[in-house]
Amino acid sequence: MEILERFLNYVAIDTESNENSDTCPSTSKQLDLADLLVKEMTDMNLSDVYVDQHGYVYGTVAANIDKEVPIVGLIAHMDTSPDFSGKDVKPNIIESYDGNDVLLNKEKNIVMKVEDFPNLKKYIGKTLITTDGTTLLGADDKAGIASILHAIDEIIKSGMPHGTVKIAFTPDEEIGRGADLFNVEKFGADFAYTIDGGEIGELNYENFNAASCVITINGVNIHPGSAKNKMKNALLIGMELNDMLPKNEVPSATELREGFYHLNDFEGNVECAKMNYIIRDHFMDSFEKRKELMNEAVMYLNKKHGVNTVSASMKDSYYNMLEKFGDNQMHIIETAEKAMEMADVMPHISPIRGGTDGSRLSYMGLVTPNIFTGGFNFHGKFECIPLESLEKSSEVVKNIIKIYAE
Ligand SMILES: [Zn+2]
Incomplete structure (x- = not known):
């Protein structure tokens, strides 16, 4: 044949x-x-x-x-x-x-x-x-x-x-x-x-070292008219988190052996929001650093907005x-x-x-x-x-x- x-x-x-x-x-x-x-x-x-x-x-x-x-x-x-x-x-x-x-x-x-x-x-x-x-x-x-x-x-x-x-x-x-x-x-x-x-x-x-990261944000909803110092808007906290990641380290700005954070899903409301990221990097040490940076951002936000406001669940998918x-x-x-x-x-x-x-x-x-x-x-x-x-x-x-x- x-x-x-x-x-x-x-x-x-x-x-x-x-x-x-x-x-x-x-x-x-x-x-x-x-x-x-x-x-x-x-x-x-x-x-x-x-x-x-x-x-x-x-x-x-x-x-x-x-x-x-x-x-x-x-x-x-x-x-x-x-x-x-x-x-x-x-x-x-x-x-x-x-x-x-x-x-x-x-x-x-x-x-x-x-x-x-x-x-x-x-x-x-x-x-x-x-x-x-x-x-x-x-x-x-x-x-x-x-x-x-x-x-x-x-x-x-x-x-x-x-x-x-x-x-x-x-x-x-x-x-x-x-x-x-x-x-x-x-x-x-x-x-x-x-x-x-x-x-x-x-x-x-x-190939990439790869991890997935699910961020869960617990907000506090209150009538916007009387929300001063009380409301915690989960969506805004999510945006704050993403702002703490390097702007140019996303799929649309990287190639060859450049790693990235990729936000591929963001949903929710004032009360609760979820973000799905994938993290990719060819080099093991910078792969680990990327995950650390994500954890540090979460810790910072919990300090700022109260314990257990933000949690990250990270899982390695595969390695180089x-x-x-x-x-x-x-x-x-x-x-x-x-x-x-x-x-x-x-x-x-x-x-x-x-x-x-x-x-x-x-x-x-x-x-x-x-x-x-x-x-x-x-x-x-x-x-x-x-x-x-x-x-x-x-x-x-x-x-x-x-x-x-x-
Ligand atoms: Zn194939």
Whole structure:
């Protein structure tokens, strides 16, 4: 099977996850893809192929060499983002793309404009796979699954020498739960790669340290006409708190490795108000300082407005995987870079301004950087992947296995 056919088979299956569901997988339709993957891996003669009770798919490619080499893990996720429909995906395939605006849907006049997505110019002459404008594509992350299984298929068919390779496909990555029930111990890899990145060449091994912070403000309401020295307006106290945070350290004013405080919800009335913040920072010491500053602001306001007026409930969400790369583990990155160079792909290393399942897994004992699938504009109708980029992703996966067998 060609990689394109493989990819199109996967995107035809609706696997949208649902953050309002408590089950795992969050939607049972993800199991439709899980079952197909189990069948394909079984047909490829992989061993220990199964889907567990939480919808995680595992499989092992047994080594065909005697010498001891690292056990490499390969991971992709099966679900698609609930941000946009993943039902009835009807991909358009545009051969030898001419560099002009792309008409996705004639009837509804949905156009992907070069003006809005200037990166399209990089793909002149390539084969673009797009949506029909009514759904997302699901290249995130079915391209990752296709990349992995195509590489494994080629490795097995060619008889290329290889060590043991462990494969896992996870549910519910898009709702932040992909690592929750991942069985790192049973997986048994020495380290792994998620194939879940963006454009060709992307390689990530740094991400944010992340915390959430819920601020609760208890005010005192009184008729405004007789409120002097009595009323405590929870909304104004909330604004006072936000004023104490650095003005320029917000998402709209930061990039690269600059951290921020992000107020993403503020609701309430005079009596009671709630603010939801997220705190992000690539560096552990400044991450801790950000949380301290928040606590100090709360203490100050309680001194000023009375004890228990303001409370903060802070919780760490995930950490920068870079902290988990010891000096003796940089080979994981160096090998990925070398594998890209072997495939004539220029590695593009960038810090993620978010988290990945790999960051969680790295703290669960499985160091897991992230490699490109080739796709872009994820989570919406303009999602797109050049076929040649997907092929390169698969070639990089194959090269990694090759390098570790030598
Ligand atoms: Zn993804």
